[in-house]
Amino acid sequence: MTFAVLRSLHALIGDALDDIERVYAESENVPFDANSPSESLTAHPVVISAVNRIVAAAGQMSATVQIPFLTLCDAGMGFHLPSCLRLLEATHTVEILREAGPEGLHVKRIAEKNGVDKNKLAHILRLLATHHILREVSPDVFANNRLSSALDTGKSSEELMRSPETKYNDTNGISAFVGMWYVLPTLFVPDNPNRFRLERFGKAMTGTVSWEVPGAVLNGFDWQSLPKGSTIVDVGGGIGSTSMLLAHAYSDGSQDDDALGLKFVIQDREVVVDMGQKAWKAKCPELLESGIAQFQVHDFFTPQPIKNAAVFILRVVLHDWPDAFAQRILLRLREAATPDTKLLIADFVLPLACTDNFETSQSEEGGEITGIQGAETKLAPAPLLPNLGKASANVYWMDMTMQCMFNGQERTLREIVSLAHSAGWKVTKVTKAPGSLFGHIVARWAGLARDAELLHSDRGWIYLHTKRLGRDLAVESEEP
Numbered sequence: 001m002t003f004a005v006l007r008s009l010h011a012l013i014g015d016a017l018d019d020i021e022r023v024y025a026e027s028e029n030v031p032f033d034a035n036s037p038s039e040s041l042t043a044h045p046v047v048i049s050a051v052n053r054i055v056a057a058a059g060q061m062s063a064t065v066q067i068p069f070l071t072l073c074d075a076g077m078g079f080h081l082p083s084c085l086r087l088l089e090a091t092h093t094v095e096i097l098r099e100a101g102p103e104g105l106h107v108k109r110i111a112e113k114n115g116v117d118k119n120k121l122a123h124i125l126r127l128l129a130t131h132h133i134l135r136e137v138s139p140d141v142f143a144n145n146r147l148s149s150a151l152d153t154g155k156s157s158e159e160l161m162r163s164p165e166t167k168y169n170d171t172n173g174i175s176a177f178v179g180m181w182y183v184l185p186t187l188f189v190p191d192n193p194n195r196f197r198l199e200r201f202g203k204a205m206t207g208t209v210s211w212e213v214p215g216a217v218l219n220g221f222d223w224q225s226l227p228k229g230s231t232i233v234d235v236g237g238g239i240g241s242t243s244m245l246l247a248h249a250y251s252d253g254s255q256d257d258d259a260l261g262l263k264f265v266i267q268d269r270e271v272v273v274d275m276g277q278k279a280w281k282a283k284c285p286e287l288l289e290s291g292i293a294q295f296q297v298h299d300f301f302t303p304q305p306i307k308n309a310a311v312f313i314l315r316v317v318l319h320d321w322p323d324a325f326a327q328r329i330l331l332r333l334r335e336a337a338t339p340d341t342k343l344l345i346a347d348f349v350l351p352l353a354c355t356d357n358f359e360t361s362q363s364e365e366g367g368e369i370t371g372i373q374g375a376e377t378k379l380a381p382a383p384l385l386p387n388l389g390k391a392s393a394n395v396y397w398m399d400m401t402m403q404c405m406f407n408g409q410e411r412t413l414r415e416i417v418s419l420a421h422s423a424g425w426k427v428t429k430v431t432k433a434p435g436s437l438f439g440h441i442v443a444r445w446a447g448l449a450r451d452a453e454l455l456h457s458d459r460g461w462i463y464l465h466t467k468r469l470g471r472d473l474a475v476e477s478e479e480p
């Protein structure tokens with residue numbers, strides 16, 4: 001890499017800072033506060049784009065100027081950071097530090113409150129401070145900063161020590177999200193007896209709204225194009241956060257002639273349906289009582305009971321499953337679809353680390369990849385990496401997390417197109433909010449591929465997926 005490139009990265013950072021300053025200068029000048037207008041400006045499209053360029057350019061610049069061995073060491077030992085973050089959350093240190101105020105608290109006092117060994121705690125908090133997730137304000141004295149305080153549940157540390165099982169109630173779900181990673185694989189085990197973990201998972205899913213620009217689903221599909229009173233099925237819908245947002249926007253129960261009056265069916269496993277109903281009864285019981293929304297226990301690997309859906313929504317469901325299982329889920333929806341039914345997949349769209357050309361008309365496994373509305377060939381111009389490098393790292397972490405925890409994955413657009421094609425769906429459109437990699441992918445009814453036809457029979461399904469798993473697990477199976 002030449003100095004010309006480094007200078008150009010430097011200039012990019014300066015220009016992006018100018019953009020951010022302009023947006024903030026037009027707003028009130030208030031000190032940092034999680035609920036302040038300055039914090040909400042981070043969702044301004046100009047700010048999002050500028051932030052992405054800064055993170056991408058700064059990451060590229062440090063990777064370029066740092067001694068390669070040290071960058072490799074950093075990457076090689078970075079696995080300690082998640083453990084330290086997890087400890088910060090689980091020991092309620094953020095709440096303890098909030099109570100201590102901006103001057104911070106000596107690690108001895110923190111340790112007295114949360115029972116962690118003070119020497120180990122000091123090293124862990126210092127590692128976090130070194131990664132800008134806390135401050136060491138004087139020797140062994142730590143205080144919250146903007147990053148750590150995002151984990152604050154707002155509850156008193158005393159209350160959390162007394163009843164840690166209620167920690168995530170009535171929170172935005174961010175601490176639940178950070179707290180849950182190490183137990184993910186057990187979550188979908190049928191009859192999981194660990195209610196606390198299941199409930200935390202539901203709340204953590206609420207925390208994932210931060211992956212999306214608020215309300216992105218409203219623009220991710222042309223809801224107004226649907227006939228009045230259409231049925232939307234939120235498959236694997238969790239506690240129904242997406243449907244709740246849509247129901248508030250399009251089905252307020254008024255008799256207004258212009259109202260779309262959409263109806264929602266939220267399907268999930270029994271234990272989750274139970275939690276969802278409780279959540280809706282607490283927040284918007286009128287939507288259940290009026291029949292605008294209903295929960296339904298349904299296993300998405302079995303035949304889909306709703307045969308007149310206008311839209312099937314799959315939000316962050318497919319990324320939990322390897323292709324053979326995801327294909328089965330899609331096929332069950334395809335079997336129940338009418339030619340007018342649309343499929344809305346809401347998941348990250350993993351960008352390539354190079355420019356895509358979309359020139360070949362078929363993705364590797366089949367499925368048209370040309371002519372998809374909203375498909376982008378690259379996210380940034382040179383000298384930045386075409387995928388915005390470090391600024392997109394989050395989605396690659398998510399991909400690996402899903403692979404390790406569930407044998408699932410995040411998918412590139414090509415992979416999503418192939419997967420959809422293999423189950424008789426044709427992808428027509430992708431919508432992403434500016435600066436976000438979270439996509440709303442619309443697909444329509446299409447002909448069934450050969451594999452998908454095989455999947456129609458249960459023997460075929462067992463054969464196909466054991467054949468695929470067999471590549472890794474040497475599972476034996478007879479051909480149907």
Ligand SMILES: C[S@@+](CC[C@H](N)C(=O)[O-])C[C@H]1O[C@@H](n2cnc3c(N)ncnc32)[C@H](O)[C@@H]1O
Pocket residue numbers: 188205206235236237238239240241242267268269272298299300301314315316317320
């Ligand atoms: C990652 S969550 C997404 C939840 C929801 N769509 C959202 O965006 O908040 C995946 C959901 O799939 C559900 N799930 C897992 N296996 C299922 C199955 N066999 N049938 C139906 N739902 C299932 C889980 O209970 C969980 O609620």
